[in-house]
Amino acid sequence: MPTLPIIADSSEELTAIFKDLHAHPEIGFTETRTAGVVAEKLRGYGVDEIHEGIGKTGVVALIKGKGGGNRRVGLRADMDALPIDEQTNLPYASQNEGVMHACGHDAHTTMLLGAAKHLAETRDFDGTAVLIFQPAEEGLGGARGMLADGLFERFPCDEVYGMHNFPSGEPGKVGICKGTAMAGAAFFDIEITGRGSHAAMPHQSRDPIVVASALVGQIQTILSRNVAPLEACVISVTQIHAGAAYNVVPETASLNGTIRYFKDEVYALTETRMQEICDGMAKAHGVEVNVQFRNVFNVLENDPGLSDAYLEAAADVVGAEQVTDQREPATGSEDFADMLQVVPGAYCTVGHAGTVPLHNPGFVLDPEILPVGASIMARMVERRMPLAAG
Known part of the structure; x- marks a missing residue:
């Protein structure tokens, strides 16, 4: 027919x-x-x-x-x-x-x-x-x-x-x-609050851009060192926002992105590790790092x-x-x-x-x-x- x-x-x-x-x-x-x-x-x-x-x-x-x-x-x-x-x-x-x-x-x-x-x-x-x-x-x-x-x-x-x-x-x-045909998805928003300064005197700052840059790489270690090799998961940072001038270290920076997964337990692990990494970066650099997750799609x-x-x-x-x-x-x-x-x-x-x-x-x-x-x-x-x- x-x-x-x-x-x-x-x-x-x-x-x-x-x-x-x-x-x-x-x-x-x-x-x-x-x-x-x-x-x-x-x-x-x-x-x-x-x-x-x-x-x-x-x-x-x-x-x-x-x-x-x-x-x-x-x-x-x-x-x-x-x-x-x-x-x-x-x-x-x-x-x-x-x-x-x-x-x-x-x-x-x-x-x-x-x-x-x-x-x-x-x-x-x-x-x-x-x-x-x-x-x-x-x-x-x-x-x-x-x-x-x-x-x-x-x-x-x-x-x-x-x-x-x-x-x-x-x-x-x-x-x-x-x-199981399509991944579940969550969005994440990471807000970093440091201390701004003159760009010529960065030692007076607690630079949120340095923290944001480090987080982009650290987040990917979740996939390489925490999620089992035969499990599927994707973490993509899709937005970075910080600063508005050439000569100012900004007070804040933000990262945004998405997590895709096929098992709820893999997502739970990923969320936990992201939180731990953000907490650790906050302590290491003396800044505030707040991360929020929004589940938007089921598997x-x-x-x-x-x-x-x-x-x-x-x-x-x-x-x-x-x-x-x-x-x-x-x-x-x-x-x-x-x-x-x-x-x-x-x-x-x-x-x-x-x-x-x-x-x-x-x-x-x-x-x-x-x-x-x-x-x-x-x-x-x-x-x-x-x-x-x-």
């Missing part, structure tokens, strides 16, 4: 929706326009219920199948963009300065809308499809916001599925990593059996030769993991043309993937809630 006919016939509409969303990106929890477009399209498709403002800017829609059964399958797409200046020169490039859909969430939203159109028109399933349009995936806690707003209490699901585009240069290649766990079911649905669309369960675990993170902590499910990638990586100002998503992703989502609902024969 190739791309589903209703979705294939709607490819121009889907491309237009995608380009419109791409041209008007919105940062997490400000996706007011995007959520409005989603709700308007869903009303036009004739879904049974639309609920707006879930988790601030999220949208949930329900579509009931012909069979009237009690099973419920959830499909989730994220809607937010990134604080990046677009450099693609596309005719539909971002019109919002400093904001860009550099991760493909505009495509994910469009794919789920395509699935909604097919499911609302055909209703060839026995149960209810729960369509979840989530805000603020990019480290702002959108999934947790929807969960705190009673997502699965108000809209129960037996299973839930997510999808992400993958600029692999392999159009239509669908992959899943069973079990993403794909249910093995539901992963197989997802690939079977994908094979209906792209062919068995185009699906694989051999994706390696990724050190990137995804807050769909938080939903999978509550409801079992799986998360797959769909390849498309182009190899510029995600979160890059030159990233371009191939719109040809839109009907493919939409068809896979729709087939998942039909396969997991089949109509009784006869």
Whole structure:
């Protein structure tokens, strides 16, 4: 079975929706326009219920199948963009300065809308499809916001599925990593308070820049000397801020960054050692060092059996030769993991043309993937809630 006919016939509409969303990106929890477009399209498709403002800017829609059964399958797409200046020169490039859909969430939203159109028109399933349009995936806690707003209490699901585009240069290649698939993530903020001085008289200072520079290197010893060699963990310092003049040793400096991990005990060890290193540096240099941690993503766990079911649905669309369960675990993170902590499910990638990586100002998503992703989502609902024969 190739791309589903209703979705294939709607490819121009889907491309237009995608380009419109791409041209008007919105940062997490400000996706007011995007959520409005989603709700308007869903009303036009004739879904049974639309609920707006879930988790601030999220949208949930329900579509009931012909069979009237009690099973419920959830499909989730994220809607937010990134604080990046677009450099693609596309005719539909971002019109919002400093904001860009550099991760493909505009495509994910469009794919789920395509699935909604097919499911609302055909209703060839026995149960209810729960369509979840989530805000603020990019480290702002959108999934947790929807969960705190009673997502699965108000809209129960037996299973839930997510999808992400993958600029692999392999159009239509669908992959899943069973079990532990994506890293958990935490952000850290380190504030160093020393004593400022004239730069020509540094002996009168307690230089926070020296401490900050030393911490960047010392933190990496956690990976080389504390985390077991066969365990995976990443610590990246991504920001350093200090000073504002050539001739002044500043009073303060700050470091910020992220930790990625696949086991909670590895993260706990890393957090403990970072605290100990910061405490030791403070004592050694006579400064104050304050470190704070914020867990932002759980480890993403794909249910093995539901992963197989997802690939079977994908094979209906792209062919068995185009699906694989051999994706390696990724050190990137995804807050769909938080939903999978509550409801079992799986998360797959769909390849498309182009190899510029995600979160890059030159990233371009191939719109040809839109009907493919939409068809896979729709087939998942039909396969997991089949109509009784006869």
